[in-house]
Amino acid sequence: MLTEINFDGIIGPSHNYAGLSLGNIASASHAGDPSYPRAAALQGVAKMRGNLARLGVQGFLLPLPRPNDALTQMLALDGTEPPQLRAAPWSASSMWTANAATVSPAPDTADGRCHLTPANLVTMLHRAQEWPDTQAQLKIAFGDTRHFAIHDAVPPTFGDEGAANHMRLCESHDTQGVEVFVYGKTGGRFPARQHEQASRLVARAHGLDPARTIFIEQNPAAIEAGAFHNDVVAVANGPVLFTHAEAFADQQLVYDAIRAAFPALEVVEVPSSAVSLREAIRTYLFNAQLLTLPDGSMGLIVPEECRESASVWGWCEGMLAGNGPIRQVIPVDVRQSMANGGGPACLRLRVVCAPDTVDPRFLLDEAKADLIERTIAAHWPEQIDPADLGSDNLANSVISARLALLDTLNLAQLG
Ligand code: SUG
Numbered sequence: 001m002l003t004e005i006n007f008d009g010i011i012g013p014s015h016n017y018a019g020l021s022l023g024n025i026a027s028a029s030h031a032g033d034p035s036y037p038r039a040a041a042l043q044g045v046a047k048m049r050g051n052l053a054r055l056g057v058q059g060f061l062l063p064l065p066r067p068n069d070a071l072t073q074m075l076a077l078d079g080t081e082p083p084q085l086r087a088a089p090w091s092a093s094s095m096w097t098a099n100a101a102t103v104s105p106a107p108d109t110a111d112g113r114c115h116l117t118p119a120n121l122v123t124m125l126h127r128a129q130e131w132p133d134t135q136a137q138l139k140i141a142f143g144d145t146r147h148f149a150i151h152d153a154v155p156p157t158f159g160d161e162g163a164a165n166h167m168r169l170c171e172s173h174d175t176q177g178v179e180v181f182v183y184g185k186t187g188g189r190f191p192a193r194q195h196e197q198a199s200r201l202v203a204r205a206h207g208l209d210p211a212r213t214i215f216i217e218q219n220p221a222a223i224e225a226g227a228f229h230n231d232v233v234a235v236a237n238g239p240v241l242f243t244h245a246e247a248f249a250d251q252q253l254v255y256d257a258i259r260a261a262f263p264a265l266e267v268v269e270v271p272s273s274a275v276s277l278r279e280a281i282r283t284y285l286f287n288a289q290l291l292t293l294p295d296g297s298m299g300l301i302v303p304e305e306c307r308e309s310a311s312v313w314g315w316c317e318g319m320l321a322g323n324g325p326i327r328q329v330i331p332v333d334v335r336q337s338m339a340n341g342g343g344p345a346c347l348r349l350r351v352v353c354a355p356d357t358v359d360p361r362f363l364l365d366e367a368k369a370d371l372i373e374r375t376i377a378a379h380w381p382e383q384i385d386p387a388d389l390g391s392d393n394l395a396n397s398v399i400s401a402r403l404a405l406l407d408t409l410n411l412a413q414l415g
Helices: 025-028 038-056 068-072 085-088 131-141 196-205 220-226 253-263 278-281 310-322 367-380 393-407
Strands: 003-009 059-061 101-106 114-118 146-151 166-169 177-181 213-215 234-237 242-244 264-272 288-291 298-303 326-332 348-354
Touching: 003 038, 025 367, 038 288, 038 298, 038 326, 038 367, 068 085, 101 348, 114 196, 114 348, 131 146, 146 288, 166 234, 166 242, 177 196, 177 253, 196 213, 213 253, 234 288, 242 253, 278 310, 310 326, 367 393
Parallel strands: 003 059, 114 146, 177 213, 242 264, 298 326
Antiparallel strands: 003 348, 101 114, 166 177, 234 242, 288 298
16 A cells, blocks of 8 residues: 655764755854754654554654765865865764655656655755765665665766656645756856756656646745745645645646646645745745645645744634645644754655555654663753864764664765
């Protein structure tokens, strides 16, 4: 039985605020702040626990090895370089698994397998180092080649940011869907991180039906306002597209194109008069997990920041009082990730598959959540100041913390 599993990235012990992502306003505005890796990782586990209780299934991916010595050497770091360059090999950015890969579930693909393409993330140096290690992990978690195909990343000429710029509409998760790829065009103040040709390449490699595959342009004004990924302004689940009114270059064209392939589309659009683009990006209302709950209704897992915004919370309350498909709005505290521009949706990769086809070491249960929490509490640094990045002491504690987690989860092979 195919079901949707959220694979959250466990927040790594080197989590820090180095201001590395141009166009990501939270990352820029927290540059230089101290970070709290232990608290960050525990917030992530608490989110996973909540969804495990709600859905009965939850997966995770492990932090990647940091600091990355190969990148340190490649950059010839010797202490004279600018701090942002020094910070790149330390980034814990693989926590945002919505950027780990693009996933096309089995009902959508020509060979009836679930296809995953790791995102090359080439626009940002600190993220471009992720994909080979991510791919190695995906090959273990989804190693059963009867059910999964793991591709190489697309060539670096084309920027690919994975599932953060990909949406799937379907009657239910286990039926054939319509896949929507959202790309940006270069030329604005901030980089357009998802290139059209990367999206088209991924769709071809996954064997998608062209009649059920749509390519749409992100609104340049949204990128300009800080929507460096489409999942900052829109999210889809089942037949529902939950979107800000200014998410796409031509909003009506997008609805029409999706409806032509998927007539059952239900659009929940938030008008700019209710929530400005700026406030949507500040609160991450759309960087939400839109979940189908066991009773068939939908719940929206939003950051706590949404509850603190009069306009956003007012819109949510009005929406709940109406008769729409989203019946619950559930705030979660992921503030440590939010301060780097990563909300609840950034922290998870959705994979539609049968749970028994996944390596069970990547699936969560309550006992494993306890173990993970204990390991984090015992080994994750309490605080990192960006000035500490580069120090041998910190390197040793970050490396041993990750190895302790791998050991706990019987995944030392990722060492
Ligand atoms: O790629 N932030 C990440 C946030 C990714 C959010 N993901 C999705 N929207 N799906 C990024 O910009 C900041 C790192 C720093 O500044 O230290 C960072 O990489």
